[in-house]
Structure formats: structure tokens, C-alpha cells
Amino acid sequence: MREVDAALKHLEEWNAPVTVAKPSLLDADKDEIMLIKEPLGAVLVISPWNFPLLASMPSVAALTAGNTVVLKLSEYSSTFSSVFAGLVSEYFAKKLFAAVEGAIPEVTALLAERFDHIMYTGNPTVARVIMAAAAKNLTPVTLELGGKNPVLVEPDADIEDAAKKIIVSKMLNSGQICVSSDYVSAFL
Incomplete structure (x- = not known):
């Protein structure tokens, strides 16, 4: 849970406005250029079965950035999913963070909803389905599909x-x- 502790410790710092360098074509004596960090909105995180807690950590990043999160837990790690979903519902308001258990029908139903960002860890076959669903709303997607x-x-x-x-x-x-x-x- 060090990730959660680190996120809480740095929350204010990470979300603070940042002054950025100006392109040379702008008047250097005038206004500053600020990078203002704003939440995206509703984020869907679809995590795999092989590291259910660790692979759910993108939820922490999304929450600390001020987003609401729907976390789809794997049906293949059902004991973890059940316990984690119970903890989420106990400690978080459902409008802020919801954990969903289930398989293909539940993912299909979630992908029919409109999200502001989708994060998926898994295989390329499912990633293509997610990308196709996201494309309908031009929803940005972050994919972690393993590596060679x-x-x-x-x-x-x-x-x-x-x-x-x-x-x-x-x-x-x-x-x-x-x-x-x-x-x-x-x-x-």
C-alpha cells in the first residue's frame, strides 16, 4: 500500500499548477504560461487476474488526479475481487470509486457507457475490443499489454x-x- 501512501503524501504537489517555459515567439515580458492540471472525469480501469492488487493501482493515480473511478476486477481472481469490492464499497462513496465484479457481460455493459478515459491491462485481443468501444466516443485509452x-x-x-x-x-x-x-x- 506504499503507492497509496505516496499518492496521498504528494497529492497537493502533483496537482499544483506549474509554470512552463514559453516558446520564443511569445513576448517574454508578458504573462506566465501555467499548466493547470484538471481531472478528466470518469475513468474506467480494467485490471487483470495475475496481480489483482498491483494491477488495480491505476485507480489510485486516477483518484489522486481528481477523477471518479470504476474498477472492473477480474473474474479469475474472484476471492480477491470480492474482498476488494467490499472494501471499496465500505470506504468510498459509490459516486467516487466503484468496484465491479464480473466477466464479459459486465465489461460489455461498462464499455457501452461513456467514460473520459479507459485504462486496461491485459491481452491484445481484448484491447482491440476496448479500443473499438472507446472509438465511438473518442475516449482516450491507456493500454498495458505486456512486453517482449x-x-x-x-x-x-x-x-x-x-x-x-x-x-x-x-x-x-x-x-x-x-x-x-x-x-x-x-x-x-
């Missing part, structure tokens, strides 16, 4: 140590993690 993570083994590396770390990286959380090693390039 290389491991580079340098000539002076301890091969046994490198091999152990590569295996741990690949097997962490049964390999269901977006930063697991996908391929190795060894320069031996």
Missing part, C-alpha cells in the same frame, strides 16, 4: 548466476507477468 522482454548476457557475465535469474524471471507468478524474460541474447 529481452535478457542480454554479456561475455563477462557469470553464466550460472544469469541462468538462475532468467529462470526465476520466467517462472515468477507461473510466467504470468508482463516483465518475464521472453528471449535471451548471449554475447559469449
Whole structure:
């Protein structure tokens, strides 16, 4: 929960107006240019099953930026989803932060609603469905679709140590993690 503590600690600082540099074509002696941070509005966060708490943290960012949040929890981590949804409903006003449990029908219903931003962590197939739904309202979308993570083994590396770390990286959380090693390039 350090993310929540850090967000609360820096909330005022992160949301404060910022003076920005002026392009040279503007009169330098006149008004300042200020960056004013404003909430987007209603944000939908769709989180995956493999790290249900950690992958729900975009909700913290959206809330600290002043947005309302609907968090769609994964049906594949139902125990966590049930407990977390209960905590959200107990400690937050539903108009501020709501947690939704369910599967495809619930996501489909949520995507039929108008949001001001959608954040999704998952696979490219579902991301395409989300993008198509978001396009109807020109809703901005942030996607985290995993990565193809290389491991580079340098000539002076301890091969046994490198091999152990590569295996741990690949097997962490049964390999269901977006930063697991996908391929190795060894320069031996």
C-alpha cells in the first residue's frame, strides 16, 4: 500500500499548477504560461487476474488526479475481487470509486457507457475490443499489454548466476507477468 501512501503524501504537489517555459515567439515580458492540471472525469480501469492488487493501482493515480473511478476486477481472481469490492464499497462513496465484479457481460455493459478515459491491462485481443468501444466516443485509452522482454548476457557475465535469474524471471507468478524474460541474447 506504499503507492497509496505516496499518492496521498504528494497529492497537493502533483496537482499544483506549474509554470512552463514559453516558446520564443511569445513576448517574454508578458504573462506566465501555467499548466493547470484538471481531472478528466470518469475513468474506467480494467485490471487483470495475475496481480489483482498491483494491477488495480491505476485507480489510485486516477483518484489522486481528481477523477471518479470504476474498477472492473477480474473474474479469475474472484476471492480477491470480492474482498476488494467490499472494501471499496465500505470506504468510498459509490459516486467516487466503484468496484465491479464480473466477466464479459459486465465489461460489455461498462464499455457501452461513456467514460473520459479507459485504462486496461491485459491481452491484445481484448484491447482491440476496448479500443473499438472507446472509438465511438473518442475516449482516450491507456493500454498495458505486456512486453517482449529481452535478457542480454554479456561475455563477462557469470553464466550460472544469469541462468538462475532468467529462470526465476520466467517462472515468477507461473510466467504470468508482463516483465518475464521472453528471449535471451548471449554475447559469449
